[in-house]
Amino acid sequence: MSQLVFDPTKVMPIDHTKRTEYLDGLAAIKADRKVLKEITYTPSLPDKGYNNRSLYVNVDTLEITEKPVTQQMKDVFIGGRGFGLFHLWNAVKPTTRWNDPENEIIISPGPVAGMTQYAGTGKSLVVSLSPQTDIPIDSNVGGYFGPLLKFSGFDALELQGKANKDVILFIDGVKGIIRVEEAPVGPVDSHVLGEVLTHLYAEDEADLPNISVVSTGAAAEHSLIGMLNFSFYDRRRKCVRFKQAGRGGIGTVFRDKRIRALVVRGPKVAGDLNHPADPKTIAKTGIKYHKEIRENDPHQCMMRRNGTAHIVEIMDAYDLLPVHNFQYGSHPDVHRIDSSYWQQRCTQVTVDGCWYGCSMACAKGADGLILQTGPYKGDMVTVDGPEYENAAGLGSNCGVFDPDYLLELNFYCDTYGICTITYGTLTAFVMECYQRGILDKQRTGGLEMTWGNAEADLEMMHQMARGEGFGKIAGMGVKKMKEYFIRNGYGDPQLINDIGMENKGLEYSQYMSKESLAQQGGYALTNKGPQHDEAWLIFMDMVNKQLPTFEDKAEALYYFPLFRTWFGLNGFCKLPWNDVVPSDNASQPEPQKVPEHVQNYVDLFSATTGIQIDKEELIRQSAKVYNFQRVFNIRMGKGLRLHDAAPYRSLGPVTKEEYESRAERYDQQIVTEMGLDPKGKSTEEKMALHREWRTGRFSQLMDAVYTRRGWTLDGVPTLARLQELGLDAFPEVVAVVKQHL
Amino acid sequence: MILVNEEPLAWQVGMTVRDILRAKNYRFPMLIIHVNDTLIPKQDYDTTVVPDEAVVKVIHLISGG
Numbered sequence: 001m002s003q004l005v006f007d008p009t010k011v012m013p014i015d016h017t018k019r020t021e022y023l024d025g026l027a028a029i030k031a032d033r034k035v036l037k038e039i040t041y042t043p044s045l046p047d048k049g050y051n052n053r054s055l056y057v058n059v060d061t062l063e064i065t066e067k068p069v070t071q072q073m074k075d076v077f078i079g080g081r082g083f084g085l086f087h088l089w090n091a092v093k094p095t096t097r098w099n100d101p102e103n104e105i106i107i108s109p110g111p112v113a114g115m116t117q118y119a120g121t122g123k124s125l126v127v128s129l130s131p132q133t134d135i136p137i138d139s140n141v142g143g144y145f146g147p148l149l150k151f152s153g154f155d156a157l158e159l160q161g162k163a164n165k166d167v168i169l170f171i172d173g174v175k176g177i178i179r180v181e182e183a184p185v186g187p188v189d190s191h192v193l194g195e196v197l198t199h200l201y202a203e204d205e206a207d208l209p210n211i212s213v214v215s216t217g218a219a220a221e222h223s224l225i226g227m228l229n230f231s232f233y234d235r236r237r238k239c240v241r242f243k244q245a246g247r248g249g250i251g252t253v254f255r256d257k258r259i260r261a262l263v264v265r266g267p268k269v270a271g272d273l274n275h276p277a278d279p280k281t282i283a284k285t286g287i288k289y290h291k292e293i294r295e296n297d298p299h300q301c302m303m304r305r306n307g308t309a310h311i312v313e314i315m316d317a318y319d320l321l322p323v324h325n326f327q328y329g330s331h332p333d334v335h336r337i338d339s340s341y342w343q344q345r346c347t348q349v350t351v352d353g354c355w356y357g358c359s360m361a362c363a364k365g366a367d368g369l370i371l372q373t374g375p376y377k378g379d380m381v382t383v384d385g386p387e388y389e390n391a392a393g394l395g396s397n398c399g400v401f402d403p404d405y406l407l408e409l410n411f412y413c414d415t416y417g418i419c420t421i422t423y424g425t426l427t428a429f430v431m432e433c434y435q436r437g438i439l440d441k442q443r444t445g446g447l448e449m450t451w452g453n454a455e456a457d458l459e460m461m462h463q464m465a466r467g468e469g470f471g472k473i474a475g476m477g478v479k480k481m482k483e484y485f486i487r488n489g490y491g492d493p494q495l496i497n498d499i500g501m502e503n504k505g506l507e508y509s510q511y512m513s514k515e516s517l518a519q520q521g522g523y524a525l526t527n528k529g530p531q532h533d534e535a536w537l538i539f540m541d542m543v544n545k546q547l548p549t550f551e552d553k554a555e556a557l558y559y560f561p562l563f564r565t566w567f568g569l570n571g572f573c574k575l576p577w578n579d580v581v582p583s584d585n586a587s588q589p590e591p592q593k594v595p596e597h598v599q600n601y602v603d604l605f606s607a608t609t610g611i612q613i614d615k616e617e618l619i620r621q622s623a624k625v626y627n628f629q630r631v632f633n634i635r636m637g638k639g640l641r642l643h644d645a646a647p648y649r650s651l652g653p654v655t656k657e658e659y660e661s662r663a664e665r666y667d668q669q670i671v672t673e674m675g676l677d678p679k680g681k682s683t684e685e686k687m688a689l690h691r692e693w694r695t696g697r698f699s700q701l702m703d704a705v706y707t708r709r710g711w712t713l714d715g716v717p718t719l720a721r722l723q724e725l726g727l728d729a730f731p732e733v734v735a736v737v738k739q740h741l
Numbered sequence: 742m743i744l745v746n747e748e749p750l751a752w753q754v755g756m757t758v759r760d761i762l763r764a765k766n767y768r769f770p771m772l773i774i775h776v777n778d779t780l781i782p783k784q785d786y787d788t789t790v791v792p793d794e795a796v797v798k799v800i801h802l803i804s805g806g
Contacts, residue, residue, distance in 0.1 A: 578802060
């Protein structure tokens with residue numbers, strides 16, 4: 001065991017102030033602006049975290065109205081993801097699909113969001129019906145938009161309808177103006193559009209940090225995997241940067257509505273804008289936490305130096321880093337893209353966060369990248385990150401270990417408006433299909449999608465942005481690609497289904513779950529699909545052996561998804577919870593929950609809203625929303641046991657070479673777990689034994705988890721569970737469930 | 742022989758907690774280690790000698806995402 005040590009002398013001499021500028025056409029765009037609708041309103045600041053109103057905008061009819069945030073909304077749904085799900089439920093019918101006008105995009109930051117005294121408090125939750133899953137998707141995103149929206153007077157923004165031509169929604173929270181404008185001819189891609197609009201709507205240079213832009217890019221128009229970029233102005237670099245609401249294709253919905261961008265201009269941020277009930281407790285909790293970060297982070301995860309990329313080499317060491325479409329868990333070339341490299345490549349101007357006051361400051365910028373391909377070839381850009389998911393998804397999972405290509409893939413994903421996690425997993429699937437002859441050069445239109453071929457990888461992405469060629473097929477995502485390949489007779493349907501890493505239509509994020517049954521559930525038994533933001537249990541289960549029984553695993557898959565849901569109700573980032581821990585955490589009961597930090601969250605919520613809660617009530621708050629979302633899925637024709645099925649690649653070895661690469665481990669499991677003797681058996685026979693054992697225990701896990709969650713064995717919340725949570729106050733919710741009991 | 746997270750590991754005279762971490766390639770920085778139910782502070786990993794037949798628990802805190 002050796003912890004990486006930062007050596008400042010190795011940092012590359014890159015000028016962080018230099019990059020290509022895109023403001024040439026600003027004057028013309030300014031002159032060209034055409035207002036379609038403008039209203040005035042009275043800006044307000046929150047009282048105890050809430051403005052008690054939300055903003056509704058229909059981009060087709062141009063209706064702009066305020067809606068009250070009721071006490072019931074606050075009691076049951078809290079804010080953030082809860083408000084998003086509540087509004088979406090009321091907007092859609094069971095027959096609504098993602099591209100129907102009634103589908104909405106809801107952005108809500110949550111009552112605690114915007115606090116500047118604690119780390120990780122600038123998050124917004126974005127909710128919509130997903131083009132990939134046909135059920136609600138929620139995505140947690142940094143950047144300034146959510147808090148500035150709140151400080152402009154609104155707890156949520158609902159967007160509905162489909163415009164006839166591209167529009168920009170501008171909310172001026174200082175002057176009290178809301179305006180829908182016809183978008184000018186010009187940029188769509190985020191790194192250009194974000195910069196142009198930030199300068200267009202700022203009144204002067206000092207106003208730049210008060211502007212935040214939500215945008216996507218060209219690929220969101222031609223694929224189902226579009227994401228949203230939320231901007232924040234970097235004063236030190238003097239440039240616009242972005243955080244992403246990545247998962248589930250919300251950017252695709254955004255462009256389908258012909259929204260080019262949302263722009264908010266908020267007041268200058270200060271520490272008391274939430275008008276919390278108890279500012280002293282907030283200050284005290286924040287000071288304690290900042291001290292902890294300062295003292296402990298340098299010898300814990302080094303988040304301030306390395307960000308989430310610090311676990312690239314760790315996942316590799318534990319055989320958990322996805323390599324070649326989740327076939328393997330480590331690779332000898334990982335050192336080329338691990339944090340020892342990013343330490344040198346990222347220009348750490350100073351601590352770098354995506355919201356004010358975040359002492360964890362895990363954002364990183366790789367400056368001075370000169371693009372080698374695509375429409376911006378030759379431009380010099382700043383790329384955020386890469387974060388772990390990008391390094392693993394765009395890198396190791398596709399066999400790309402050239403860091404500059406990895407940065408270029410990351411950059412184009414961001415500016416084209418596509419999710420890096422999704423793109424990484426779908427490209428890895430394409431590459432394995434190419435390896436196994438399911439795809440060939442003819443079927444890909446000439447793209448040689450071999451492992452590590454970053455040039456072909458980038459060309460596929462450029463095709464996606466242009467809406468042409470094989471890139472357009474890939475942009476459908478793994479689930480629809482599987483259906484397409486099978487329908488066209490490209491290969492063995494079972495193999496295609498086994499290696500396509502999606503569940504519910506959403507691509508897996510970048511961790512190997514084969515040897516952790518709890519994590520298999522942590523991915524597949526989720527509401528929105530296999531994203532790690534519900535539960536990350538691999539160490540507890542696989543390494544620590546803390547979850548030996550099905551009941552133990554079920555308890556973890558009860559608690560952690562609910563605990564982590566709560567971050568999204570309130571506008572918190574997950575990282576400050578567990579990527580640094582107090583010095584005495586080891587001696588606390590249940591240290592994996594980081595009890596002191598849980599208490600911090602209880603205190604911050606109570607001190608903001610004036611509503612006194614404890615750690616049990618925190619879980620109960622989440623349980624209401626979590627179960628509501630499960631029922632919402634059922635209402636949309638999904639959300640049952642069959643929809644929680646996992647691809648076999650996530651459960652065990654699909655191919656002979658996969659088995660034989662870890663034969664000692666798998667043979668041993670035949671002895672210890674199945675009580676059989678592997679001697680004399682062929683690899684195929686042993687793989688069959690594993691498949692039966694692994695799928696059987698996954699089914700047993702589903703039984704245990706559903707039971708613990710208060711659901712039937714078909715995955716339906718029982719009436720008793722709804723009553724216990726007070727959700728029986730909603731007759732429509734009860735009616736959905738009754739059809740399945 | 743000792744047990745580390747329920748898996749057997751060959752014991753050697755003078756084996757320290759740090760030696761166990763090396764042998765298991767446990768590189769994660771946030772660990773909680775108990776040797777025979779005694780919590781070992783991080784600063785003592787290099788000097789704590791592990792007896793034969795010890796039960797060692799190396800708890801990795803939650804990471805990822």
